[in-house]
Amino acid sequence: MLERATIAAGPKELPPLPDAVDGKVVLRLAPYPSGPLHIGNARAFVLNDAYAKKYHGRLLLVFDDTIGSEEKPLLPEAFDQVREGLEWAGVEYQEVLYKSDRIPLHYEWAEKLLSTGEAYVCECDADTLRKNREAMKACVHRIQSVDETIAMWKAMLAGEYAEGEAVVRLKTDMADPNPAFRDRVLFRIAERDHPRVGDRYRVWPMLEFSWAVDDALLGVSHVLRGKDLVMEDQMETRIWDILGIRRRPEFVHFGILRFKDLELSKSRYRKEIAAGHLTGIDDPRTWSLQSLQRRGIRPAALREFVLSFGLSLNDIEVPAETLYAENRKLIDKDANRYFFVADPIAVEITGLPPIEHVKAPLHPDFPGRGHREIPAGPKLHVAQEDFEKFRGKEVRLKDFCNIVLDHRARFVSMGNKDIPKIQWVTHGVNVHLALPDGSESRGLGEPLVASLKVNDVVQFERVGFARIDHVSKAEVRAFFAHR
RNA sequence: GCUCCCGUAGUCUAGUGGCCAAGGAUAGAAGCCUCUCGAGCUUCUGACACGGGUUCAAAUCCCGUCGGGAGCACCA
Structure with missing residues (x-):
């Protein structure tokens, strides 16, 4: 009884591949270089990589750069963009090939x-x-x-x-x-x-013929592809039948992966970037691997997320929230906490005893990590949303004091109280927080935010996790990951 | 329309004839904890699409119905 529960809760095992022999598995990844890889491509590259590793086999990166079509043109820079994404995702391939060389x-x-x-x-x-x-x-x-x-x-x-x-x-x-x-x-x-x-x-x-040739010539043992490509199996098989090719890969399919409220398209993003509607290949709205990296999504989270779907032939539609939950597990312990107030409203506290600064933990779950020192005083800023919600009510400025909130706020007491807590900032640094929908939240961060480094992932309390993207004297820019 | 694939809780998934009065994750609810609306802990809600078979026994096999998806490009 106890044992069964333990197994069920254990790490997810990939189902075995048909006729797979350890050390003899050869898989291939076939990206079409029309733009950087995005989250919709993840199922293909994560599964191929995971199986190559599971069986200690080889993974070939074969750019599917046959000429394409007018609607889906090849993009010279996409080759590097794809490789960059794969590298970030931890996909290890042993060889790079180009259809156009073959x-x-x-x-x-x-x-x-x-x-x-x-x-x-x-x-x-x-x-x-x-x-x-x-x-x-x-x-x-x-x-x-x-x-x-x-x-x-x-x-x-x-x-x-x-x-x-x-x-x-x-x-x-x-x-x-x-x-x-x-x-x-x-x-x-x-x-x-x-x-x-x-x-x-x-x-x-065409794709079908080129693969009939290359799967055979390259000794591919298993073809893992989406089930939108099942007919290609038939085509390849037919060609091998005619030409008497005996050694053939096993075909394995997985269902179509969709994201709720997202329509992913490399070609469309390419056009929108060109038209200036998107800021670049790492614009969060593209859901490119580059954009995920920029937001502070960990590759391991993406991997866990994808592997949780297994090899099922079900077509699935998942909310991005599922990926976020996976990522949160990974970054929460590393992300130090800071105050950020969006759309700051100035507040002056009357009757505040003299005080220079307060201390707050860098991470509430790891006191040993130390404290941050936040300059305090009667003049400060709070977020507009908090101001409107709590105006006229007693709130606690977290780690500081209790006040009745207004433009001219009244000091109540210092000690912690079980009342709503809001974040606050004195001597704030400008922070621009880029949101996944392409909009930007502007506000002030506590002074220590200016000493963060690029790539640091932090949590702005009651706002969410974010990756520091740029730090200068004038401002700090961060990308919002998720709550 | 034709061909193929799929149908377990809101979502994703485990389950390959008896150990399933269906397990896990995520989302949701409640409580505890916490000077964050994060994390953690506890508890709860919630599913085998439907109808027929086969069998001593079906989520698991078969048939039908319904529902979803993909393909039907001189794209990949």
């Missing part, structure tokens, strides 16, 4: 495939292609000879087709009950420049 391999495989007659070059436009798919109708190109197809392929490579004029399609079955699986496109022509390889290629593989 195009010749993809061509080689394409030619093998075309020569089997199981794929063909199609000249139908996108619209025709879609309509035929709906109607389960094969087009004339499907039945052309292998020789014709090879000739057309060469013509594609030679630049004799313009963008949109020819694609390579896999012969699955135009009557497949799944409309999504009817002769899918494997290669298409894109005349855009690539940030790494420029205009070296104009025929680019």
Whole structure:
């Protein structure tokens, strides 16, 4: 009885991966470099990293930088932004590869495939292609000879087709009950420049084909991907069947992860940053890993948060509060306490006995950490919200004294009392607190706040946890993490 | 519409036929503690979508219904 409870409360174990052999697991991470990684990508990279470590295997970072689309362009700086995010998140990979370096391999495989007659070059436009798919109708190109197809392929490579004029399609079955699986496109022509390889290629593989090649060539043992990519399994499998590839990875999926009240999109944030609606890639509204770092979210919190979902195929929607709860567990003990009053209101206390300063603990749970000395006196500031709420009532200025609150406040007594306690500041330093919604809270912090260092995570009492982002003579800037 | 996936408390999850009168986390409530609306401690609220089977026995297997999601791009 007792034993069972202990096990249930113990640390969460990852479910085993099918046919995983310790030391032989090879996993891959396939970010698309259109911007920095954000919290919505976390499930993929945390799980891959966690399993690579669990099985003492290898994790490959393979940039999925095939040419993309007009709507989702590649971004040159995204490669470093992705790596920066992964580094922060504690993801350890042994090798970095680029799809764009592997195009010749993809061509080689394409030619093998075309020569089997199981794929063909199609000249139908996108619209025709879609309509035929709906109607389960094969087009004339499907039945052309292998020789014709090879000739057309060469013509594609030679630049004799313009963008949109020819694609390579896999012969699955135009009557497949799944409309999504009817002769899918494997290669298409894109005349855009690539940030790494420029205009070296104009025929680019689609994700499914490139992975059919690379998962096989790189010896990937397990593919962990979201279940929005299940059809890709079928595509890869079909291609391996045709080419007689025997050694194949296991496919493992996890459900779609969404955040309540959040819509994450790398491409959209890119546009909004460019338009000046967001301050940069670490704007808290992007939920990029960079922004989480800036707010003082610990990578371990993100990891725990993601691992708590396991490998379930459920589609889930979680509130950010769950991540905050995880983070709070980690930072609470480290975060020293300080006073910050937002939108300060000046208050002068009458009848206050002479007093120079008071002492307050840096952290109430760890008295050994020492005290902060706060200059005290009759002239001070309190937060507007507190002022309005408690005006005319007796409150305790925490660690200081009791007063009846007003612009001209009346001193009552010094000793602690069981009445509402509010924070207060004399000789305050300017503090700007950047909030997750992009707004900013301005106010005053107690003098010691000016001696904090960048990256310190503190708790502004009754406000919340924050990371110090910038300290100068004029002001301290901090990013709000959570309550 | 078609194909596939999923359905345990507000949320996330454990559970793979008997040990489940369903465990944990988070959120919520109450109390204690605390010179913070944080943390800690104690207690409480709260779920197997529904209907049929199979079985001695079902949250767990099967069928149906309902609900949610994904895919149906020359994006990833």
